[in-house]
Amino acid sequence: MKVVRVLVLLFFGMIWLAGCSNEILATLYRNEIIPDDYRYGDLYRLANLEEFKDPKAECPELPVSKPTQKIALYIIGDSFTEKQRIDSSDFAVTTYTWAHWGENLHFKLDTTFHNIILLESVERNVRPHFGAPIANIFPDSSTFITLPSDTRIMQRLDRMFASDGVEDRLNTILFQFDHMLKFREMKSWINQRFFDRTDPKVTLSGDGSTLAYYEDTDSTLINSSYNYVSDTEIDSLVAVINFNKKYLKKLGFDDVWFSIIPNKATVLMPTYGTYNRIIDRISRHPKLMVPNIGVMNEFRKMKQNAYLIGDSHWSCAGQRIWLEKVNLLVLGNSDI
CATH class of the missing domain: 3.40.50 (Rossmann fold)
Structure with missing residues (x-):
């Protein structure tokens, strides 16, 4: 049991550490240990409304003329x-x-x-x-x-342990896998349908057809x-x-x-x-x-x-x- 406790503590300790560090998070991305949490759009990432789930796609190559000068x-x-x-x-x-x-x-x-x-x-x-x-x-x-x-170490530590940043990184590590998104979509649908609520960082248009970032709309x-x-x-x-x-x-x-x-x-x-x-x-x-x-x-x-x-x-x-x-x-x- 002691070994199990130690392993559990190490596991959650590493998750917490990753939640405090952008560098560790970037390493997890690069090694595809966690999925790209922006793969369905930055607004969907916040709202988790299924109708706005928009898989990322590469744009067609643009035909470009050669310049006649450098x-x-x-x-x-x-x-x-x-x-x-x-x-x-x-x-x-x-x-x-x-x-x-x-x-x-x-x-x-x-x-x-x-x-x-x-x-x-x-x-x-x-x-x-x-x-x-x-x-x-x-x-x-x-x-x-x-x-x-x-160069001020205290500012770096403040940013590392700031609650908003840590919460966002932990959300990415734990809840952005496809199977978890299904539960988040269900929760978001209930909040929007029955309580007219969405994530505070997005704004849903009156007719429900458009999702915008809250900074665009907060006067x-x-x-x-x-x-x-x-x-x-x-x-x-x-x-x-x-x-x-x-x-x-x-x-x-x-x-x-x-x-x-x-x-x-x-x-x-x-x-x-x-x-x-x-x-x-x-x-x-x-x-x-x-x-x-x-x-x-x-x-x-x-x-x-x-x-x-x-x-x-x-x-x-x-x-x-x-x-x-x-x-x-x-x-x-x-x-x-």
Whole structure:
């Protein structure tokens, strides 16, 4: 019995340890010991509503023209352009570098290339990203990505043992297997059907056809499509975008562009609240001096086809619209 107790303690101790560490969790993913908990969509992962279960699929390869000159494309982006969704083969460029807004991009420009940088932001992050000048890009002796340094051990320990993070990781380790999801779906169906309740991090549209991330819809948050934005703040956001262009040009980039991807709720839940029109107000601002790669009109025509059913991100069709616009601009075939 002592041996059994020790084994049980070791087993649950290892589960607890994995729940405290992103590194251990990543190792479990890589070795396929636990399944990808985003395989049916990030919104399904939260809501567990069966009708929004949307198995992940690879997008068809995009036919891309060869550039007639050497072109280097750099993107500072959100999750819409992350490496799991988009890579160098999707662009009509010679070299491609991507960094998240939360990472540091160290770069060395090759002056024999036409160097382009694109600042991509999902709508919910426009105010955080463009509320202050860009500060995560640095000229260096070579091009590479780093994470922001954090030498304070107490901050690392706080993040490791924070209840939300630990709970989320334990949920991934214990309850994201297919046989467990059946029970979670049953529970979610009962809560939604009889008590009109869903996970607090998602919003179900009135007709039940659309699932959105709560930050899109909670009007008390600056990320929301329905949070009030003053004209003065729009002026400030445009001023920062213009400043970023001047700054990045001084660093040696030949072209500086930006792009704002609409929140899912903006396109599919237009009557949920009073829309702040932040994308339109920025893109039409008379003082804006930076080319904008916009997809709002196309997405509104596409409606649900622009987004994944169980995910907050764009579908392959929506992604293709954006990529085609970027490539037209890269090849000089667009005058936006």
